[in-house]
């Protein structure tokens with residue numbers, strides 16, 4: 001790749017000959033990047049294999065390798081490394097655009113270019129995060145997404161669908177959502193009516209496309225055997241979304257009908273907390289079976305206990321909330337059914353955190369979410385502390401015996417006083433606190449202060465010292481120093497204003 005070995009192009013005229021040379025190189029250098037070898041071959045007039053091989057040996061045996069033959073997968077592999085490890089704060093679209101400029105050694109060439117770039121790189125809002133919609137898509141995916149969107153939105157122009165797809169990096173789900181947001185506005189309605197009444201009057205083709213649209217909405221997807229795997233995954237995600245929305249609508253309708261029936265029969269039951277009237281299915285009972293509460297009251301109680309006062313964090317038993325001093329509780333199965341998924345998940349996390357802290361004191365936590373894990377970088381303090389305590393107590397006793405014997409032998413007042421002072425000092429020494437301080441310092445030195453959260457939904461890097469999100473070369477006092485600098489600058493500006 002160095003400029004020194006670039007020569008005037010002498011393209012190999014015969015494609016078959018080029019492919020044959022490439023195959024030989026691929027045998028000599030397994031997993032090598034064919035694009036890189038192809039470019040190398042173009043720079044030599046004769047002895048291609050020998051000269052390319054010599055060049056690679058001159059470079060210490062290094063040559064760009066690929067993990068897959070699929071060019072889209074190669075690009076996605078390079079993009080993932082660039083976006084998450086090498087340039088975690090650079091805009092993903094910018095990295096994508098740069099990757100497309102090269103046909104081999106993408107990772108190396110883009111890294112070189114970005115590192116040599118003088119201008120500031122465009123920044124990303126979410127540090128070191130890359131979503132599925134940011135990845136490159138195959139031509140099959142693009143074509144299938146375009147066809148499917150034309151079926152989903154028969155009222156939209158194909159050029160508009162292409163524009164929306166291009167704007168959303170050819171992601172089917174995001175384009176689907178954007179086209180739905182655009183909706184059948186006045187212009188779309190006019191166009192649809194125009195098409196319906198003038199181009200295909202009475203043929204029913206529009207209605208057939210609508211039927212196809214509704215069939216895809218309700219999950220009866222057309223032939224999917226030839227679909228791109230990524231596209232099939234997106235279609236499945238969309239189908240699940242529609243099913244969830246349908247389920248919620250049906251559930252709300254059923255609840256309304258049930259409540260109307262109870263009201264008509266005058267059989268509503270009163271909640272013991274908010275004193276509202278509810279149908280039997282909308283109530284929960286304590287384990288004593290005497291108190292009834294609506295789902296909203298229990299949800300509010302648990303939310304307050306978890307996120308407000310925190311009294312329910314890690315509580316294995318949630319007691320009855322009746323004011324009558326009931327000894328009952330709410331069962332776990334019932335809470336799981338009633339609570340929303342995020343509240344239930346937060347409660348489960350609090351239980352897990354409590355039990356792991358009880359089992360092992362060496363726990364590291366993510367400052368951005370509730371994730372925590374056992375710190376295995378150093379032996380637990382309890383073991384070390386008990387051993388060191390025995391050693392130090394034995395050393396103390398030994399030293400006291402030696403000093404006492406010396407004092408007895410010399411029969412002097414000064415060693416006796418020294419012994420007394422020494423014993424007093426040793427009794428005052430808080431061995432446990434000092435051991436914990438030392439343990440903390442050693443643990444920090446071994447583990448480092450930056451913690452990478454393994455929770456997929458969070459995946460933040462946080463500082464264990466200042467509990468802030470860490471970006472690049474983190475300095476805990478950076479913000480404080482900025483605040484101090486701003487304070488001094490403001491004070492100086494005020495002083496100048498007063499003197500003018």
Ligand SMILES: [Zn+2]
Pocket residue numbers: 271272273274275276293294295296297
């Ligand atoms: Zn209530």
Ligand SMILES: [Zn+2]
Pocket residue numbers: 286287288289290291320321322326327328329
């Ligand atoms: Zn009760």
Ligand SMILES: [Zn+2]
Pocket residue numbers: 366367368369370371453454455458459460
């Ligand atoms: Zn986290």
Ligand SMILES: [Zn+2]
Pocket residue numbers: 463464465466467468474475476477
């Ligand atoms: Zn910090």
